[in-house]
Amino acid sequence: MRTSQYLIATLRETPADAEVISHQLMLRAGLIRKLASGMYTWLPAGLRVLHKVTAIVREEMNRSGAMEVSMPVVQSAELWQESGRWDKMGPELLRFVDRHDRPFCLGPTHEEVITDLIRNEFNSYKQLPANFYQIQMKFRDERRPRFGVMRAREFLMKDAYSFHIDEASLEQTYQLMYQTYSNIFTRLGLNFRAVLADTGNIGGSTSHEFHVLADSGEDDIVFNSTGSYAANIELADGIIRDLDDGSAAMLPSRKIDTGDAHSIEALIALLDLPSTKLVKTLIVKAEVSDANPHGMMALVLRGDQELNDIKAEKLAGIVCPLTFASDAEIEQVVGCKPGCLGPNKLPFPVIVDRSAELMRNFVCGANTAATHLVDANWGQDCHFDLVADIRKVREGDLSPDGQGELSIKRGIEVGHIFQLGTKYSKAMSASVLDENGRAVLMTMGCYGIGVSRIVASAIEQNHDANGIIWPDAIAPFQIAIIPLNAHKSARVTEVSEQLMAQLEQAGYEVLLDDRDKKTSPGVKFADMELMGIPHRIVVSDRGLENDELEYKSRRADGTETVALNAVLGFLAPRITR
């Protein structure tokens, strides 16, 4: 390909509305342009990258035995009503009506469509297991699109759905997908990690996310040093090093005046105690019932620990999304402001985190203004109804499997695999006959990869001050040829053209910067670097005097000299294919 016949849409300056580096560089390198919030046009160079990623995903999915299909982007409401998600999904599901006033939506995912297809096609256990996938634009009307294609409303996704006769078969395919995903992200040249994950509103039991490690990531992922444990912080478990064992003798409690010390910080300063001797009591909203007429719930943690919202939302009877009771509501029901709350004689359920379960002789609010209890104890003055893990793990906690301590890094979620079970097959009556001729609901799994998000996350992980540095596997072009002073030297032009033909013949993708003399060498160097082309060859009169070319890797600093007749042998070991 020649730059003179290609759209090189590079920008010298950073567009003002781009915040993260990948978004800035995708705009500057001329990969994408914005149409509206969260919707982007892919320019030629960007689309080449997207296609590279797509091709690798497709190859590995095919290798795993999955079958590619293509389902409609527009889906009828009936299917969604059948699964119950038409009402559950909320405004993220973009709905509209056709000319006959029949309701439709733009597909944000395809569990309903595939389940409908397979319940009609499959009749026998002999047809199982089977795994179907597609690579297609999805639409989700995000509350807040951001970071360019990282969280777009329209995005390219690989989604796969597997069908099984039982859990054991699902487990096998799940493991196969886990391995396939690892192969994909390895081939893409990304630094990634698979972590245990929450299943969110897709439902199901077991789930893993695949994260590309990057500081700009929106998720915290937790893992130990040996690699034997990794989880999204949403559900990560950890063992506190200095956990109380409940062995201390109980002291009688006493009430003390704590004035306007309402926070944990103020209390530790006032009482000269470590935060591990305090408990914090948070009041959240719960469903109103006969047993819980106030519609409230207390969540109790050790003073130095933080609440994990996602874990808390799994408690029975709690209001989702997690909502804190207002000061006024608390005052009305408990009789004091939030600064003096404690788990003593509260008129609603008290859930205690494991960090506080075994504490002895702790400090907590007395549910009276400006008063706290010292040497409070469970069973003596305080009570709880349930012990649960509602704590956010911290860096330095011990790994739950006993191997090493936990660290926390930022990650970008690029893949997610779920064991769905029979959630959709049950709602939509998708069954086959087993060996005994009895109808059995199919067990399902689903597996997603954010293809367009991968492009952005690859840039987050591979860039420098001059621009993008593509891994060879997904570069729009692997090699840039820059002729110098071509207008003054017929030989430079001739050699450049021959070189391009030779390299393309050898199967490389080459971009020859043949822009005319008005485009200075500096501009060409800068553009090719900004676009992230990983290998560069400069053709100059100076070099050709000795039948030599100059090679530079986008990842390395210096340049190397290559004999004109030895280029192919020189490049072969340097370019990953």
Add this chain to the structure above:
RNA sequence: CGGAGUGUAGCUCAGUCUGGUAGAGCACCGCCUUCGGGAGGCGGGGGUCGGAGGUUCGAAUCCUCUCACUCCGACCA
């Protein structure tokens, strides 16, 4: 959806407070010079100042409404 902010040339921005002929750099077009790291000179094209209403002799500038976009929080590939 709550909170904050921004809309002026393709891009980055000045001008708005204090109303008076719409600007700069980059990009683009033409000619000349230059040619291994975003060159220089001369000449040129390009704007309903996000939109609507209002105040005024006069509005990018003041007032009201509205739309779009970005950022911070809750959701997700």
